[in-house]
Amino acid sequence: MKILLSILFIFQVSLSQVQFCGKSYVVYDRFSKSVIEGKRENESQSVASISKIMTAILAIENNKLDKEVIVDHTIDKAYGSCVYIHIKDKITIQDLLYGLLLRSGNDCGLMLAKATFGSVDKFVEKMNDLAMKLELSNSHFSNPTGLDEEDDGNISCPKDMAILMDYCCQNPIFNKIVKTQVYQRLDGKGSWNNKNRLLKEYSYCLGGKTGFTKKARRTLVTRAKKRGMDLIIVTFNCGNDFAFHKDKYEEVFKKFQSVKIYDEGLNWIDQEVYIFDRDLQLELQPQDQVTCQVIQNQLYLQVNQKTVVCKQLSHYQFKYALYYILKDLIYG
Template sequence: MKNFVKCFVIITIIMVMTFFPVGKVHAIDLKQAALNGDSVAKAFAVVEKNSGRLIMAKNENERLPMASTTKIVTAIAVIENNDLTKTVTVPKAAVGVEGSSMYLKEGEKYTVKDLLCGLMLRSGNDCAVALALDTSGGIEEFAKLMNGIASKLKLTNSHFVNPHGLPENNHYTSAYDLAIITAYALKNKEFSEIVKSKNYMLSNGNTIINKNKLLSSLEGCDGVKTGFTKEAGRCLVSSATRGDATYICVVLSCGPMFEECAEKLNTAFNSLIMTDIISTNTPLCEIEVVGGEQKHVSLGLACVTHFPFTPDEAMSLRFEFELPPCVLAPLQKGEKIGKLHIYYNNRLLFSEDLFTMESIDLDYDD
């Protein structure tokens, strides 16, 4: 088995070197590029949406206030727990909330989607309160939904106590956590459609305009949220898609937030290529099966490993398999067994679950 694994790793690396289109981009040291950028942001992070790879960062795990970029978490929590077509009557508690506002009036009626667009396009703090109360019945109860998202994504540097991002004790995130939450949210169709909208007509006929000016100035920009308070400074989460790559940039406490996000997103697009390393039909390794009609089962990936790499990285990847010594029959196709770890310069880039590629019944004659 060890020889099989070694052989496969060598073949895989050769395949990457053969099919990676070297020459279309310039190989650069992304970490050095980030340092050379003289970022004025207190913290930032750039990740690729689907792989979750951290591309560039500064103080990415520091717990910081994030102002209205909080509403990214609010929006996805509402979308996952409410009906966007439902009509909401604006409660008194949502009227006159300080900060940016849609100027809702008590008793007015809007759909949940109307309020979500007011939340994400105009940054309405009143919309945030109305949505939280309608979804969960109370701010504290809604914050539990928000924290549940961070917990589900296994993030440890985020905690939410309100739906709008106004300053409050114990309300914080990190640039990295917020980027991962945004990547998660952007995989939701309703969320992604809302945040890339330059304008939206409310059910009452009024039109609202998105505050995110990168939607008009940055190629491929498709979201997501601005933010500002005195405590948090200027904050921005931006995403852009070009071809089959989507990168997300978070800057916290950054004066030139639009310029920094645009520069970092362009650097990512100009420096990396999304590459299929291993197809879903490729057996990666075998593992011994005890008590089965077959003595070994092949393991592979459940989906195409589509990762962002520089040319230099693609030529120097190392693959490691984390496997038990054996498994017991019976086995169903698609059972999760072990992991594949992909390294560059002894630094872990990705880990992917390995799955059985076939079913194996018990050997009753054994």
């Protein structure tokens, strides 16, 4: 079965394209899980400290925030960016996470790895396990810090890092941390400011992570949300990365409109009833043509003949219908 959804907007857009001066980048849409635009977005390199979002999400998923850690000689291998915790210090997982994501503390990354899975080596195994689960086919992780002088570092591409960031942003603890501009340490030893300048310079920014090594150069991943559009931008070796992220977000927000294709709940598609666990939206431009095809309970959405969504559907069952009816009655 094939359904043609012809969507014609009444607004017109005239924009000068924001120029990218760097190696590679991607603009990723969180709703459709697709690339809106990019340059060499599948090309891998060392990604420096933006790989700490992988470290953070594993630590968050496998620890309680109030768990106390005694700092040991694991931090001896930390160099570069550090928050200067000391051996025998007592510090919570929460403080380590904020030190990792706000100040890019390599010492925090190493201690989180040790505290989470018992050793740095075991932690790195789990990093690559999650990369495989998320199908980050152009990525390989070697350490929890992103340092790349003693080995190849953490290798990835803009698209993979956007997919990883999308996964991380499903966690409310992660979102709270990366959105924090100033954090007061629980141990009473001062405060940390977030290195992500975009939080101050762009009100729609919801967080991100900075990175830099001599090998990787500047790397940056950020997230912004406006008028229902939820985007992630990743840049590699871009000298004006903060300005580019801000300008590119604004360009895309003006150029595209978020259009709801299907509502959460019950939807009729070619005389069949299917269950959607959430609203299905696409970011579309004027004159875009959307086609919908269901093959063996698999939904394929195409924009201008390019598949942007592939989603497994569930057929209508009475218990699901009752759930959504009650939900509407209770919550409106």
